[in-house]
Amino acid sequence: MSAVISLENLTVSYRRHPALHHISGAFTRGSLTAVVGPNGAGKSTLLKSMLGLVRCNGGRVVTHVDTRRIAYLPQQAEIDRSFPISVLDCVLLGYWPGKGNWRGIDAGMAARARQALAAVGLDGFASRAVSSLSVGQFQRVLFARILLQDAEVILLDEPFNAIDTRTTSDLLRIIAAWHAEQRTVIAVLHDYDQVRRSFPQTLLLARNVVAWGDTAEVLCDDNLMRARAMAEAVDEYAPVCEVREDDLLALSLSSSRAHVHEHGSHSGHHHGTEEKGGLQ
C-alpha cells in the first residue's frame, strides 16, 4: 500500500517545548486510523502539522496528495459558530477548497448539499441558523460538509466529543462508508473500546510514537501503561531547548510549502512554533 502522508523525523514545539518529538511513519492510502494518547500527547498538533497549520521545527511532513483534497474537522471548541450563516450555506462551504469562491454554486450543487444533509439525518434543517443547532446536530452538518468535499484524506479531531451514542453511531457509519470508498481517514479519539470496534489501525502517541499499527496490537496494556508514564514524565521534565539567533532567522525565512512542511536545517535545537490561521 502506498503512503498518502509521510512523517519524517517530525518535531513540533510550542515555546521551545516539544509537543511532537521525532515522529516517523506513514499513513497508507485508504487506511482508517485512530490517533490516541493521553491529554497533551500531541494528537491535535499532529493533525495541524499535516495541514501546515503549525510549523515543523525539525523533520518534515510529505503529503502525496493535492492538499485541496484533504478535509479537516477541528475540535468543535475551536469553531466559532456565532456568525449568521444557514445550515445549507455552511454545508456549501464544502465546495470552497475546489472553487475558491461562491460564484460557481449552481442548483445541482445546492441539491447535492441537501442530499448530504439528508444523508446525515438533517432533512429539513437547510434554512436553520447554525448557531441554533445542538452540538450533535452541528457535528452532523460538518460531516455533511465533508461529504461534499469529496476529499481523499479526512482528518477528524475528536469528532465524538460531547456527542450522544445515536449520533456517534450514525457518524461512525459515514466514516465506515468513507473507508469502503478507499478514502484515508485519520481520527483523534479517546474511547479505546470504540477504536477497537471501528478502527483497524491505531497510532498511540505520547509526544513520541509509542506504537503504530494494527489496533489490537497497539492497544495492549503494556503500550497504554508506557504512554501514560511518558505523558506524566513530559510535564515535569520536558526540556526547554535553547534557541539560537540563526535558527530563529532560518525559521522566519522558511515558508510553508504546498506539499512539504519542513524545517530544512534541523540542528537538534527545538524552536517555539505559533499556529497559523485555521481552516474553518
Ligand SMILES: Nc1ncnc2c1ncn2[C@@H]1O[C@H](COP(=O)(O)OP(=O)(O)OP(=O)(O)O)[C@@H](O)[C@H]1O
Ligand atoms: N497554541 C499552543 N501554544 C502553546 N502550547 C500549545 C499550543 N497548542 C498545544 N500546545 C501544547 O502542546 C502539547 C500538545 O497539545 P495537543 O493539543 O496537540 O495535545 P492533544 O494530544 O491533542 O491533547 P488533548 O487530548 O488534551 O486534546 C500540550 O502540552 C499543549 O499544552
